[in-house]
Amino acid sequence: MTEHAQLAAWDQHHFWHAFTQMEEYEPQIIDHAQGVWLADTQGNRFLDGISSMWCNLLGHCHPGIDGAIREQLDQVAHSTSLGMSNVPAIELARQLAEIAPGDLQHVFYASDGSSAVEIALKTAFQYWRQCENPRPEKTEFIALSQAYHGDTIGSASVGGIERFNGIFSPLLFDVHHLPTPDPRRLPETIPQDQAADYFLAQLEKLLAERHEKVAAVVLEPLIQAAAGMVFHPPGYLQGVRKLTRQYNVLLITDEIVTGFGRTGQMFACDHEDVTPDILCLGKSLSGGYLPLAAAITPPEIYSAFLGSAASGRTLMHGHTYGGNPLACAAALATLNALQEGQIIATLPAKAEQLSSHLKKIKQLPHVAETRQKGLIAAVELTAVPGECQPFAAELRVGACICQETFSRGVMLRPLRDTLVIIPPLSISLDELDLLGSALCESIDIATRQAANTASTCPTPSAS
DSSP: OOHHHHHHHHHHHHOOOTTOOTTTOOOOOEEEEEBTEEEETTSOEEEETTHHHHTOOSOBTOHHHHHHHHHHHTTOSOOOOSSOOOHHHHHHHHHHHHHSSTTOOEEEEESSHHHHHHHHHHHHHHHHHHSSSOOTTOOEEEEETTOOOOSSHHHHHSOOOHHHHGGGGGGSOOOEEEOOOOGGGOOTTSOGGGHHHHHHHHHHHHHHHHTTTEEEEEEOSSEETTTTSEEOOTTHHHHHHHHHHHTTOEEEEEOTTTTTTTTSSSSGGGGGTOOOSEEEEOGGGGTTSSOOEEEEEOHHHHHTTOSOGGGTOSOOOOOTTTTOHHHHHHHHHHHHHHHHTTHHHHHHHHHHHHHHHHHHHHTSTTEEEEEEETTEEEEEEOSSTTSOOOOOGGGOHHHHHHHHHHHTTEEOEEETTEEEEOOOTTOOHHHHHHHHHHHHHHHHHHHHHHHHOOSOOOOOTTO
16 A cells, blocks of 8 residues: 555544545645645645635745744743743734734734634623623624634624534524625615615614624624625725724624735725724634634723732633744744735735636636635636526536646635635736636636536545
């Protein structure tokens, strides 16, 4: 048995993969990577078009991040954050405070995005019990349908995607879910330029009825990622911020996907000059290297948790690896590369290059729509040209397209029949050309096949 075959056998038998039907899983084993390129144990090389699940920010084996981790290894690999600190965690908290919107200054570390959202929910809940004018009756949350905020019980409760959370509904707490603010789903009588007002009116109606009991509104700013990269109408985020202030409700923004330049600004909130009450970060925070996340609050919220040890005001929450020195060192190197390397300054040209490919892709008969913000993009398919009708689920057209791109040296992953493009920010213009051409060819081939046959496509390793 070859080394690859042995690894594949162990992989299938011992390694239970996330969001994967192991009965159908075909091993795809990564051996090494460089820049935006991944290589597997069989010598195949392919472009990482999804940033290794939306987290690798500046490419694999980035010399600055690699060096920072190696240097930190010579100091200390781990120390607890319970009543103790470490140098990288302190320095990172300070840098995050400097780049975060508004007066967000106080950083609570976690090890993943779900946990960062969990921290935010607990913080909002407890804040209203011990703020200057306590409102203990404020125990409810408002979120958006088709939202995804993670898989822990709290973060899943404010999520709104049935296929992820449905089976666990008896475990989740009740949340007010508003319709997704998707400008493509407006009533015929509402023009596009009134989309934000239409969806904000729904929020205001709910706040007018429930604000006395609502602790916070939770949302992904500008883009609902796992929903299929649904883009909110311009002005919606700013309107939500205005309404939450008007009705004395906290605003929690989940920038776990959109943060750190993905949308063309450091944070999605920056596009509409919005400062949330709690900002959740993860994924790209460490450059996609090590598990690290954070929830950041302003002094007004932080001060509500100060008091003596006997006061009971402490936020009783924590993670063993929160503020891990190695992860924080990686994050510091990531931020330094973002700020000193002028990476964000190069994004407009890259976004324009991606846009040029999306325009070509949009002309394909089975493409209903393309969407883009910075280097985040989505391609939505349609079974009927000129309309917006999904393919039959059993055809798994999105997965078939990703199998085609894989054969052309590009790794993508679908959200059903929505194709997501979110490469590392370090991708070059030539590499964007490869990605765009491979995707265009693959969509054309796979959708024509799907339109002409009812047979099910084989399960691809990229699905």
